[in-house]
Amino acid sequence: MKKIVFLQSASLGEDVDLSILDAFDDITYYPDVPDDEGAKYANDAEVVITNENVFDQKTIDACPHLKLIALTSTGTNTVDVDYCTKKGIKVANAVNYSTDSVAQLTITMALVLSSRLKAYDEYVKKGDYDKDGSFSYFGIPFHNFSSMTYGIVGLGHIGRKVAKIATSLGAKVIYTSLRDVSKDEEDINFDQYGKRSTGR
Amino acid sequence: MNKNNTPIVFLQASSLGNDMDLSIFDDLGQVTYIENATNDEVPGYLQGAEIAITNKNIFDQKTIDACPSLKLIALTATGTNNVDLDYCTKKGIKVANVANYSTDGVAQLTVTMALALALHLKTYDEYVKSGHYVKDEQFSYFGLPFHNLSALTWGIVGLGHIGSKVAEIATSLGSYVIYTSLSGHDRSSVYERVDLDELLTQSDIISVHCPLTDRSYNLFNKSTFQKMKNTAILVNTARGAIVNEEDLKEAINNHEIYAAGLDTFKKEPLPLSSPLYQIEDQDRLILTPHVGWGSFEARDLLVKEVYRNIEAYLNGESRNIVNEK
Numbered sequence: 072m073k074k075i076v077f078l079q080s081a082s083l084g085e086d087v088d089l090s091i092l093d094a095f096d097d098i099t100y101y102p103d104v105p106d107d108e109g110a111k112y113a114n115d116a117e118v119v120i121t122n123e124n125v126f127d128q129k130t131i132d133a134c135p136h137l138k139l140i141a142l143t144s145t146g147t148n149t150v151d152v153d154y155c156t157k158k159g160i161k162v163a164n165a166v167n168y169s170t171d172s173v174a175q176l177t178i179t180m181a182l183v184l185s186s187r188l189k190a191y192d193e194y195v196k197k198g199d200y201d202k203d204g205s206f207s208y209f210g211i212p213f214h215n216f217s218s219m220t221y222g223i224v225g226l227g228h229i230g231r232k233v234a235k236i237a238t239s240l241g242a243k244v245i246y247t248s249l250r251d252v253s254k255d256e257e258d259i260n261f262d263q264y265g266k267r268s269t270g271r
Numbered sequence: 272m273n274k275n276n277t278p279i280v281f282l283q284a285s286s287l288g289n290d291m292d293l294s295i296f297d298d299l300g301q302v303t304y305i306e307n308a309t310n311d312e313v314p315g316y317l318q319g320a321e322i323a324i325t326n327k328n329i330f331d332q333k334t335i336d337a338c339p340s341l342k343l344i345a346l347t348a349t350g351t352n353n354v355d356l357d358y359c360t361k362k363g364i365k366v367a368n369v370a371n372y373s374t375d376g377v378a379q380l381t382v383t384m385a386l387a388l389a390l391h392l393k394t395y396d397e398y399v400k401s402g403h404y405v406k407d408e409q410f411s412y413f414g415l416p417f418h419n420l421s422a423l424t425w426g427i428v429g430l431g432h433i434g435s436k437v438a439e440i441a442t443s444l445g446s447y448v449i450y451t452s453l454s455g456h457d458r459s460s461v462y463e464r465v466d467l468d469e470l471l472t473q474s475d476i477i478s479v480h481c482p483l484t485d486r487s488y489n490l491f492n493k494s495t496f497q498k499m500k501n502t503a504i505l506v507n508t509a510r511g512a513i514v515n516e517e518d519l520k521e522a523i524n525n526h527e528i529y530a531a532g533l534d535t536f537k538k539e540p541l542p543l544s545s546p547l548y549q550i551e552d553q554d555r556l557i558l559t560p561h562v563g564w565g566s567f568e569a570r571d572l573l574v575k576e577v578y579r580n581i582e583a584y585l586n587g588e589s590r591n592i593v594n595e596k
Contacts, residue, residue, distance in 0.1 A: 172419055175420050175421075180392070182382065182387075183387050186383045188383055189393075191558075191559040192557050194560055195559065196548075196553065200540040200541055200558075200560040201541060205286070206539035209290070213562075213567070214566050215376050215566045215567075216375070216379045218568045239443035240378075240382070
């Protein structure tokens with residue numbers, strides 16, 4: 072029977088149903104363990120589920136039964152993965168669950184800012200639209216997304232989704248890669264998106 | 272081209288924005304530029320004029336009869352609802368409009384409003400800027416749940432140029448697109464066509480892209496809102512009178528729909544007395560002063576297209592004449 076602790080169970084939101092995890096015999100839920108206090112609650116656990124608790128060498132050494140760190144995230148930067156490997160501890164992450172969500176927020180922010188949406192909304196709600204008397208207002212100039220160049224830094228899953236939406240909005244998409252291109256990446260259809268730039 | 276003396280009056284020259292260079296029109300004839308003629312002033316300005324350039328001035332029978340030398344009304348717009356087209360035809364007056372100059376801009380504004388409302392952007396932005404984020408100490412905040420657009424259905428009312436562009440962008444966002452045609456025509460083999468009631472009941476986001484006609488006037492009224500999901504978002508960048516503002520106010524206040532984004536209004540500019548200001552949660556409303564068409568590129572194209580329409584007329588050709596048989 073493996074002892075499982077979920078260290079930041081509230082971090083996924085109150086409306087997410089975690090009850091499928093009850094299928095595991097011995098699971099304890101802690102809503103919000105501070106990032107640096109993981110050792111206190113995980114010292115007898117074999118499996119830790121966490122989002123951002125730090126698992127550095129000190130913490131790992133304080134959790135002698137630990138066999139698996141199951142991250143509720145894609146990023147693994149809070150875990151000393153090399154040390155885990157050395158100690159025979161597996162680290163699992165979650166990939167591609169948020170591609171659509173992050174891409175849509177990215178595009179929303181870009182559109183809202185380039186369309187000057189907040190300023191126009193306030194212009195109307197403050198009464199200036201009524202006061203100025205014209206059916207339209209040009210005091211806040213803006214450009215069509217379709218006449219813009221959209222630069223993507225990092226053409227992974229999220230970057231490509233953003234590139235696709237930006238393209239449908241008519242923008243010219245270019246991207247840059249901060250990593251060296253390895254053979255593994257050659258199946259990505261780079262030609263679709265403008266120039267590949269190897270500069271920073 | 273040879274400069275001719277055709278009397279041309281630009282009735283609402285300021286309506287295109289002061290950053291537009293209108294001097295190209297001087298090549299077409301004798302042009303008088305009026306900043307913004309009121310409807311009452313129109314006949315006075317048009318005595319002796321052969322061509323009138325306007326955006327929104329009303330050309331009803333009375334006005335047309337008062338402008339006996341008029342031969343062409345060149346609209347700086349797509350909408351022709353301010354002109355009595357039948358009477359113009361009867362009187363031998365051509366009416367030219369400009370189509371498709373603002374497709375990208377209006378589509379972009381539609382999508383921007385829908386996304387900003389669906390993702391509660393304003394509320395989240397204020398949550399951070401007001402200091403609540405640092406106070407609450409969690410790295411993230413879910414007080415206002417939102418959905419992937421890729422899990423939503425987006426209903427398009429009117430699958431013309433703008434509607435199609437919005438459909439394309441919505442599809443790239445992963446939404447399932449459906450559309451309805453008020454005139455009853457199939458417009459696409461790609462998107463599913465449904466009748467209006469189905470669109471109202473199935474859609475999470477509804478955007479309006481149809482012209483203002485007897486059929487679409489007041490289309491979004493009390494009973495329409497009752498059919499919609501109470502989580503639904505409505506965006507109107509078509510003519511304002513398609514949406515009943517009093518009924519919209521009630522619908523949002525009574526949680527019959529979630530939110531609305533409007534770029535157009537029954538009366539423009541929107542008066543402060545509008546029922547829209549009685550919507551309790553103003554974060555469920557985005558209002559913009561009819562700017563979907565107003566990007567630099569759209570207005571620049573509009574100016575060029577109006578020029579070309581008039582140039583064609585002067586050369587005896589028809590370009591974008593809406594009342595030609």
